[in-house]
Amino acid sequence: MFFQVIDILGTIAFAISGVLVALEKRMDAFGVLIIAFVTAVGGGTLRDVMIGIHPVSWMTNMTYVYVIVASAVFAVLLRNKINYLRRSLFLFDTIGIGLYTVVGIETGIVAGLHPIICIALGTMTACFGGVLRDILCNEIPVIFRKEIYATACILGGLTYFLLRKFVADSNFIFVIAGLIVIIVRLLAVKLKISLPSLYKDKA
Amino acid sequence: MFFQVIDILGTIAFAISGVLVALEKRMDAFGVLIIAFVTAVGGGTLRDVMIGIHPVSWMTNMTYVYVIVASAVFAVLLRNKINYLRRSLFLFDTIGIGLYTVVGIETGIVAGLHPIICIALGTMTACFGGVLRDILCNEIPVIFRKEIYATACILGGLTYFLLRKFVADSNFIFVIAGLIVIIVRLLAVKLKISLPSLYKDKA
Amino acid sequence: MFFQVIDILGTIAFAISGVLVALEKRMDAFGVLIIAFVTAVGGGTLRDVMIGIHPVSWMTNMTYVYVIVASAVFAVLLRNKINYLRRSLFLFDTIGIGLYTVVGIETGIVAGLHPIICIALGTMTACFGGVLRDILCNEIPVIFRKEIYATACILGGLTYFLLRKFVADSNFIFVIAGLIVIIVRLLAVKLKISLPSLYKDKA
Numbered sequence: 001m002f003f004q005v006i007d008i009l010g011t012i013a014f015a016i017s018g019v020l021v022a023l024e025k026r027m028d029a030f031g032v033l034i035i036a037f038v039t040a041v042g043g044g045t046l047r048d049v050m051i052g053i054h055p056v057s058w059m060t061n062m063t064y065v066y067v068i069v070a071s072a073v074f075a076v077l078l079r080n081k082i083n084y085l086r087r088s089l090f091l092f093d094t095i096g097i098g099l100y101t102v103v104g105i106e107t108g109i110v111a112g113l114h115p116i117i118c119i120a121l122g123t124m125t126a127c128f129g130g131v132l133r134d135i136l137c138n139e140i141p142v143i144f145r146k147e148i149y150a151t152a153c154i155l156g157g158l159t160y161f162l163l164r165k166f167v168a169d170s171n172f173i174f175v176i177a178g179l180i181v182i183i184v185r186l187l188a189v190k191l192k193i194s195l196p197s198l199y200k201d202k203a
Numbered sequence: 204m205f206f207q208v209i210d211i212l213g214t215i216a217f218a219i220s221g222v223l224v225a226l227e228k229r230m231d232a233f234g235v236l237i238i239a240f241v242t243a244v245g246g247g248t249l250r251d252v253m254i255g256i257h258p259v260s261w262m263t264n265m266t267y268v269y270v271i272v273a274s275a276v277f278a279v280l281l282r283n284k285i286n287y288l289r290r291s292l293f294l295f296d297t298i299g300i301g302l303y304t305v306v307g308i309e310t311g312i313v314a315g316l317h318p319i320i321c322i323a324l325g326t327m328t329a330c331f332g333g334v335l336r337d338i339l340c341n342e343i344p345v346i347f348r349k350e351i352y353a354t355a356c357i358l359g360g361l362t363y364f365l366l367r368k369f370v371a372d373s374n375f376i377f378v379i380a381g382l383i384v385i386i387v388r389l390l391a392v393k394l395k396i397s398l399p400s401l402y403k404d405k406a
Numbered sequence: 407m408f409f410q411v412i413d414i415l416g417t418i419a420f421a422i423s424g425v426l427v428a429l430e431k432r433m434d435a436f437g438v439l440i441i442a443f444v445t446a447v448g449g450g451t452l453r454d455v456m457i458g459i460h461p462v463s464w465m466t467n468m469t470y471v472y473v474i475v476a477s478a479v480f481a482v483l484l485r486n487k488i489n490y491l492r493r494s495l496f497l498f499d500t501i502g503i504g505l506y507t508v509v510g511i512e513t514g515i516v517a518g519l520h521p522i523i524c525i526a527l528g529t530m531t532a533c534f535g536g537v538l539r540d541i542l543c544n545e546i547p548v549i550f551r552k553e554i555y556a557t558a559c560i561l562g563g564l565t566y567f568l569l570r571k572f573v574a575d576s577n578f579i580f581v582i583a584g585l586i587v588i589i590v591r592l593l594a595v596k597l598k599i600s601l602p603s604l605y606k607d608k609a
Contacts, residue, residue: 025348026348027348028348031346031347034347034353035347049455049460050455050461051461051465052255052460052461054253054254055255055314056253059253059254059317059320111461113461114465114466114468116471117465120471136334136344140543140544141437143437144433144434145434150440151436228546229551231550231551233549233555233556234549237550252455255458257456257457258456258457258519258523262456262519263519265523268523339550340546341544341546
């Protein structure tokens with residue numbers, strides 16, 4: 001129940017972030033809806049397709065569909081006031097990636113994959129919705145350029161497998177690993193930390 | 204037989220629309236061929252991969268391959284005269300999305316999915332070839348911006364499931380739902396209707 | 407053993423080509439790593455997903471992961487000196503596509519697909535990592551515009567199936583078809599041959 005609420009909050013945040021980018025690109029209603037959808041379920045879809053889970057998860061759980069459509073309608077109607085909600089949205093989004101990371105990792109474990117691959121799957125689940133959103137909007141994905149986002153997922157994933165060596169309680173591991181993702185991201189944004197561009201002029 | 208002819212006409216129209224966009228981007232012969240292919244089979248491929256049909260349909264039916272290659276060669280050779288064919292191409296294309304929408308819906312029904320998901324699959328089958336074409340050509344997908352295209356597919360899909368409640372004859376449902384897609388699109392283009400951009404300046 | 411070494415050399419070359427493009431786009435460390443990954447395993451992933459091999463190959467073979475991460479770190483550290491290595495990289499890359507083409511073809515044969523589809527799969531395996539790299543970096547894929555790259559793969563594929571009619575020794579076929587890919591590409595670059603753009607001004 002608790003996890004379901006978080007999952008829905010994360011889906012809402014992802015969908016709305018899609019709407020905001022799509023509106024900036026002056027897309028029509030259909031485009032906005034599709035981008036909301038892709039942002040919210042894109043990461044999980046890619047994960048499922050690569051592992052071989054089909055039909056992909058959101059196709060067999062209508063909750064996602066209803067939540068995404070409602071979020072998109074809501075975001076479009078309130079598009080001029082959504083700035084006041086940015087702080088809440090950022091929080092939902094951050095909680096969402098924390099949850100999605102751990103869900104992705106556990107999907108990989110169930111499929112019997114190596115820990116490194118599981119961490120990659122968790123990061124993919126959390127981040128690739130945003131990557132697909134940016135590709136469809138003809139932008140270089142923002143997470144490749146300036147946000148501590150995937151790095152938070154990777155650190156959460158490492159925590160997950162570290163804890164697993166010492167702790168038996170899987171709920172505890174789930175929560176702590178998710179919290180690490182959330183805390184790293186919050187701190188990074190609070191302290192304005194970002195990964196440096198590796199580009200160096202040949203001076 | 205009748206449906207096969209329509210299917211081939213749709214494939215031809217999609218392939219040629221790919222060639223035309225690729226030529227504008229000054230691609231070489233290989234690029235043109237690939238874009239023709241992706242435009243024609245991209246939507247169905249995405250649908251098959253997400254549901255778990257593999258190998259994806261076009262890999263086990265050589266007709267598609269031959270039709271697409273022939274269409275691409277034809278379009279390249281006649282590229283300076285193809286403007287005269289725009290009207291026929293538009294008609295083929297519209298018939299194609301009508302057919303593809305219903306094919307996608309029925310694939311979803313066979314997979315036991317919810318009607319809303321089936322409509323999404325139908326729309327995806329009809330529209331995502333064009334989306335992939337535009338991404339490969341580094342454009343924001345045109346259907347997100349200005350055409351009644353997906354909307355026609357969605358209306359056709361709703362018709363499909365509405366009829367299903369009252370009518371038993373599946374061929375009849377197939378044809379009517381496909382016709383709705385075609386008529387909505389023709390009317391929209393004839394009457395110059397398009398979805399408005401939802402973007403509003405904060406004036 | 408011999409093929410494994412070639413496979414690793416190819417993976418290294420693909421990963422480094424990803425790093426170089428990502429650095430030019432001023433991506434951060436995470437972005438660079440992802441692009442390296444996608445370039446190296448993207449083609450094979452697409453092939454596996456379309457045929458229905460899952461989990462996709464690189465997820466069950468950690469060698470790829472280690473080689474790609476090591477190559478990316480190496481390329482970033484030596485980024486100002488990598489120009490001296492361009493000739494070796496080009497050679498690795500060319501050997502890599504030769505190998506990947508034949509691996510893709512044989513995957514298709516095992517799946518019982520038509521020779522033309524097998525050649526398409528081989529070409530996809532060799533080329534689509536680069537296509538995905540360019541899409542993620544917001545460029546029109548370079549292979550659609552100016553390089554004899556896919557054409558070499560297609561010629562190698564035709565050779566493969568031609569030889570298969572007359573020769574029984576599958577290792578021999580493998581090597582010769584791969585060599586054709588490599589030789590065609592080397593010759594094309596040496597002699598500065600490229601496919602012409604098909605665009606013609608309506609003069």
